[in-house]
Amino acid sequence: MKARVYVTYKPGVLDPQGQTVCQFLQNHGQAKVRDVRIGKLIEFDLEDMPRAEAESLLTEVSSSLLANPVIETFRVEMP
Amino acid sequence: MKARVYVTYKPGVLDPQGQTVCQFLQNHGQAKVRDVRIGKLIEFDLEDMPRAEAESLLTEVSSSLLANPVIETFRVEMP
Numbered sequence: 001m002k003a004r005v006y007v008t009y010k011p012g013v014l015d016p017q018g019q020t021v022c023q024f025l026q027n028h029g030q031a032k033v034r035d036v037r038i039g040k041l042i043e044f045d046l047e048d049m050p051r052a053e054a055e056s057l058l059t060e061v062s063s064s065l066l067a068n069p070v071i072e073t074f075r076v077e078m079p
Numbered sequence: 080m081k082a083r084v085y086v087t088y089k090p091g092v093l094d095p096q097g098q099t100v101c102q103f104l105q106n107h108g109q110a111k112v113r114d115v116r117i118g119k120l121i122e123f124d125l126e127d128m129p130r131a132e133a134e135s136l137l138t139e140v141s142s143s144l145l146a147n148p149v150i151e152t153f154r155v156e157m158p
Contacts, residue, residue, distance in 0.1 A: 006120055021121070025140060032136065035124035041085055042100070045114035057111065061104060 001046050003054055004077045005062050008039035013071045042066060051078060080125050082133055083156045084141050087118035092150045121145060130157060 009015050015037045022036035042062075046054055058076045067074040088094050094116045101115035121141075125133055137155045146153040 008120065008122070018121075021145070024144075030136065030140065032126040032128060033123060033140075034126060037122045039120040039122065041087065041118040041120040042097075043087070043116045043118065044112060047111040047113060049111060057109065061109065061112075065103070066100070 001048055001054060002079060003044045003046060003058055005042040005044070005058055005066060006039060006075045006077065007042065007062070007067045007072050008074075009037060010071055010073055039072075040066075054078060080127055080133060081158060082123045082125060082137055084121040084123070084137055084145060085118060085154045085156065086121065086141070086146045086151050087153075088116060089150055089152055118151075119145075133157060 018035070018037040021038065022033060025033045025036070044058065046057070049057075055076055055078065062074040062076065063069060097114070097116040100117065101112060104112045104115070123137065125136070128136075134155055134157065141153040141155065142148060
């Protein structure tokens with residue numbers, strides 16, 4: 001089964017990579033871009049298992065390994 | 080208005096970062112993880128504009144700047 005985890009910076013945390021992209025776009029004619037923030041998209045291919053089990057596996061893995069809880073949040077999404 | 084762009088490797092393109100995460104998880108008791116692939120999630124804050132205009136702006140920006148068309152694909156998502 002497929003599942004996805006989105007890891008993003010918490011609001012208020014500085015995102016230099018996003019700011020760089022944003023400034024570049026603004027300086028190159030895209031004045032309508034107000035802000036850009038860049039996160040991670042992690043796609044999992046898991047063995048078949050109950051949905052609740054997959055969700056708890058991914059929540060555990062994300063909170064302990066994939067996201068830095070001090071500055072990042074994550075969201076688990078299953079189709 | 081808010082919009083998101085997902086940038087992922089094309090199928091068949093090697094993803095060393097994803098493989099590393101996958102192997103780590105397998106070696107640490109998560110045998111049910113078959114594969115992991117890591118992509119980018121880019122969140123935009125745009126000035127208000129028609130949906131079609133935003134979609135074409137993001138498609139242009141993504142194909143020319145954010146994604147490497149040789150190895151990556153992207154998907155634009157608007158709420």
